[in-house]
Amino acid sequence: MIANFGFAAMFLAWLCAIYAAILALAVARGEQRQWLVSARNAAIAAWPLLTLACLSLTYLLVNGHFEIEYVAGVSSRAMPWYLKATALWGGQAGSLLFWAWLMSAHTALVTLRDWQNERDMQPYVIATTMITLAFFVSLNVFIENPFAKLWIDQFGQTSATFFAPSGARPFTPNDGQGLNPLLRHPGMIIHPPMLYLGFVGFVIPFSFAIGALAVGRKDDTWIRVTRRWTLIAWLFLSLGLLLGGRWAYDVLGWGGYWGWDPVEIAAFMPWLTGTAFLHSVMIQEKRGMFKHWNMILIILTYALVIFGTFLTRSGVLSSVHAFAQSAIGPLFFIFIGVTFVISLTLLFRGWERLHSENILTSWLSREGLFLLNNLLFMGILLACFWGVIYPLISELAAGQKVTVGPPFYKRTTGPQFAALLLLMGIAPLAAWRVTTVKRLGHTIWKPTAVSMLVPVGILAAGVTNPVALLGLWLAALVLCATLYEFYRGATARRKSTSDNFFSALWNLAAHNRRRYGGYVIHLGVIFMAVGIIGIEMFQTETQGTLAYGEQMTLGDYVLIYNELAEFPAEDDRIVTRAMVSVYKDGKFVAELYPRRDFYVDSQQPMTIPGVYSTLEGDFYVLLVDWKPIGAQGATFKIYLNPLVNWLWLGGFLFISGTLIAAWPGKRESHSQQQTAVGVS
Amino acid sequence: MESTVKHCTDSSSVIRPLTIIGLVLLITLSVFGETAAQSDEPTDDEVNAIAKQLYCPVCENVPLDVCGTQACAQWRATIHEKLATGWNEEQIKQYFSDQYGVRVLAQPPTQGFNAIFWAVPPVVFLVGGFFVLRFIHNIRHKQQSATGQPVAEKTNVDDYAARLEHELEQWR
Secondary structure, three states: OHHHHHHHHHHHHHHHHHHHHHHHHHHHOOOOOOHHHHHHHHHHHHHHHHHHHHHHHHHHHHOOOOOEHHHHHHOOOOOOHHHHHHHHHOOHHHHHHHHHHHHHHHHHHHHOOOOOOOHHHHHHHHHHHHHHHHHHHHHHHHOOOOOOEEEEOOOOOEEEEOOOOOOOEEOOOOOOOOOOHHHOOHHHHHHHHHHHHHHHHOHHHHHHHHHHHHHOOOOOHHHHHHHHHHHHHHHHHHHHHHHHHHHHHHHHOOOOOOOOOHHHHHHHHHHHHHHHHHHHHHHHHHHOOOHHHHHHHHHHHHHHHHHHHHHHHOOOOOOHHHHHHOOHHHHHHHHHHHHHHHHHHHHHHOOHHHOOOOOOOOOOOHHHHHHHHHHHHHHHHHHHHHHHHHHHHHHHHHOOOOOOOHHHHHHHHHHHHHHHHHHHHHHHHOOOOOOOHHHHHHHHHHHHHHHOHHHHHHHHOOOOOHHHHHHHHHHHHHHHHHHHHHHHHHHHHHHHHOOOHHHHHHHHHHHOHHHHHHHHHHHHHHHHHHHHHHHHHHOEEEEEEEOOOOEEEEOOEEEEEEEEEEEEEOOOEEEEEEEEEEEEOOEEEEEEOOEEEEEOOOOEEEEEOEEEEEOOEEEEEEEEOOOOOOOOOEEEEEEEEEOHHHHHHHHHHHHHHHHHHHOOOHHHHHHHHHOOOOOO | OHHHHHHHHHHHHHHHHHHHHHHHHHHHHHHHHHHHHHHOOOOHHHHHHHHOOEEOOOOOOOEOOOOOOHHHHHHHHHHHHHHHOOOOHHHHHHHHHHHHOHHHEOOOOOOHHHHHHHHHHHHHHHHHHHHHHHHHHHHHHHHHHHHOOOOOOOOOOOOHHHHHHHHHHHHO
């Protein structure tokens, strides 16, 4: 009953999306404007309908309706209720439905805005968002139906379809297979929604860009209107990537946070173009330049959002043949191709119209350096894209499977990240329009001089790794330059307002949240860079098998194996937990409990580390199963991850900076309150 | 007689050091041989150092040192055996590559079709670099044609405070 209701709601949402797209396109082609009211209402209606579909599926999951194929695949009786509920996005069909629901929420909210100044773009925005939504919901309706039921025929064969096959009767397993153990972690509960919010969020600026191209606008209205949407999408995508890194660190048991896995890169690529876009739009707003480039960036970001979903949902990463066999893979491929071609056609048709209002006269100017920043982001994107698609090319063209692992990515992106750090320090100090070397040097010499103290100090402390020294110097340079910019701004403002320094600083940041929020983001990046340099350059590890009372050493740390306990946990898992004591420089510092959880329902183990964390680094202990685990011997793998917590602290600062930048100012929120919400 | 004795003495004086050297060598070799035999037992760290450069044949993109599958456990045991019999890192990697295909390596080899993989990034870098340099050259050209001469350094640095106020107003 509930499954039928959920499917009906989902199907109606699909019809609404199709109807809204057709009507909006008809209005765009000159049909009656009143039709747009109907298109808008249909676009808004898709949201509550998909909400009902998601609620129905959640109800089925929480209440253990194992007659539903999706529920039987990702849920089990032993799972706690919150994991059952979040299994909504734990499998293919559910995650697609969840993606569509978030998309419908974004679309409804953007449709409800005041369109007074962008009436001409409205039909195209509705059409673009609704076509995207219709595509995703159609995958659910026709291919990956989360409400498909299990049936058994007279020969004992089971199948999963929404409607009963002839001669088959319903089949309800006693229990479900349960959620993949790797996904039973708080980080993984929040991580997918954050990523999806980031993904769907970028559809909004893309839709406005298409609207601007289609109606022939050459101003930056589409950028100004979608500025906050873009920032919020970027915020969620960043948060999703950070949470994914933290999840990998806590759950995957390899002592790292980022493995250059294609799935990670799939989410990272739209973030790269999105970040380049956020920088580049400032130039269009300020100087009326880079109009083509901004269009290209948002088209690329949209294409990469769909491409990222395609990579992770089509099975193409495991094999191109799996992709060919999967029903949704080719559809995704066609959708990406068609939307990309249409977008580029619109762009080239309006190419002449989008000419720059100014020319770039100095590559050391702020806009010149921003352009270099964009080129570096594109360079990193190309390296990532090549690394992800080459295994597919190799398998397709030469029939040979290959792996592109971290060494390639580190080699190709490392120098570009370093150059980006350098630009992050210099660009905010460069003036608009024209900056000469002498003038830039005059501004930057003080932060540069102070920053040199860092590599000198580190060198004196005995660190001689040149790459680490360079990286830490760059981080110090950005730190000094950013703080100097705060100082310069506050001092200048103090002179003009006679406030004290801290009031001036506060007012300065409050008056331009976007700019100073951006600087806080840069500070976050510095912290993250320090953490990354620490773990990438100085991580050490060792492994050994110990009996009770035996010890092993890594760096200044000593680990002693005390005892082992094995017990069943509530959610059908058997826990094997070691207790170890950790000493640093001869002093007891912590008792850790590295453990292995064995999930009986899925017959899958999970390695949970014991971690002693300080700002200096993490002492990270894993209980590995190279040999049987027992009192006589248990194998421990230990990592020393220097400075890794700076990465998480930096992430926190990064997100805070984005929130500051996205927060509406007083004047803006006041003006928003004054404008009535309604259809144009 | 004396000369014979001397000859014998001479000959024994050559043989004795050789014998001693031989004995010393024998003892040294036997002692170090024993030590070497003891240290031939590879440590987990030595196995991991190679395992982390190889990828699981079953799971996608999971290095061998952290993979929990049975296949990977056997592979690690194989690395252990090979190290114990004196194979070096390159030999072991080559062995796995021959046995299971190049996908077990952390990156594609440089020969054959895979040469494309390594050729494309530098080509893109060079072509991209060419266009960027040409772009910069054009900017300089525009600068000169706009002013008739290279842009001169401004003698007065613009008023930072005024510029900041202007920007604050604009970006609000």
